Amino acid sequence: GSKKNHAIEKSGVSGTPAVNLLTNTSFEDTTGWTVTTQGYTAVKTEEQAYLGNKSYKLHSTTASGTAKLTQAVTVSEGGTYTLSAYVKLNGVSGTGVYAKLNNTASRSYTGTTNSQIQNGWQRISVTAELETGSNEVSVWLNNATGTAYVDCLQLEKGTGPSSYNLLSQTGLSGTIAGTPTELKANTQTITVNAKLNTTFVLSGWAEANSVARR
Numbered sequence: 001g002s003k004k005n006h007a008i009e010k011s012g013v014s015g016t017p018a019v020n021l022l023t024n025t026s027f028e029d030t031t032g033w034t035v036t037t038q039g040y041t042a043v044k045t046e047e048q049a050y051l052g053n054k055s056y057k058l059h060s061t062t063a064s065g066t067a068k069l070t071q072a073v074t075v076s077e078g079g080t081y082t083l084s085a086y087v088k089l090n091g092v093s094g095t096g097v098y099a100k101l102n103n104t105a106s107r108s109y110t111g112t113t114n115s116q117i118q119n120g121w122q123r124i125s126v127t128a129e130l131e132t133g134s135n136e137v138s139v140w141l142n143n144a145t146g147t148a149y150v151d152c153l154q155l156e157k158g159t160g161p162s163s164y165n166l167l168s169q170t171g172l173s174g175t176i177a178g179t180p181t182e183l184k185a186n187t188q189t190i191t192v193n194a195k196l197n198t199t200f201v202l203s204g205w206a207e208a209n210s211v212a213r214r
Helices: none
Strands: 034-038 041-045 055-060 066-075 079-101 109-111 122-130 133-157
Touching: 034 041, 041 066, 055 066
Parallel strands: none
Antiparallel strands: 034 066, 041 055, 055 133, 066 133, 079 109, 079 122, 079 133
């Protein structure tokens, strides 16, 4: 048979992608997150979004209370992990907005984010040592007035946040059993709300045992 069958025509490398350990990271569906409020509100909205169509809106008109988003995540090995999120703030005062990995919190953010930079979206992060097993990630509006939008959360192994990975469960591996007469694939639907000329990179590792179609 021809040696040109299944030849790679073009390839490229763009850094090391993060394995995002969270699910429903941009709130496009209803899975993964627990919402807790005390005197404040936390609602899913299409008013603002960093990527996709939705974010969570945390809002308060009084100085005392809490609104938080929580997800339990199991890590297969202990080590240093980083939680990150994109937030957009409007008139937040008081303790403010912060992210937590178990009991370790990021710095608190207040004020109004700059609309001239990423349309007002700012990335916040916290790094902590996690043990094997179940851990908790959360984002809080705590003892503060104002509005905070939250989107595109990521938990990854490492000492700092890397580029946001839009895919969920990217650390999983699997097998596709093909046949000569069918096209087979593993797929995942991603909701993206970005400018037309925005560039995205899709990458992965693959190993194949195949027979050339004759």
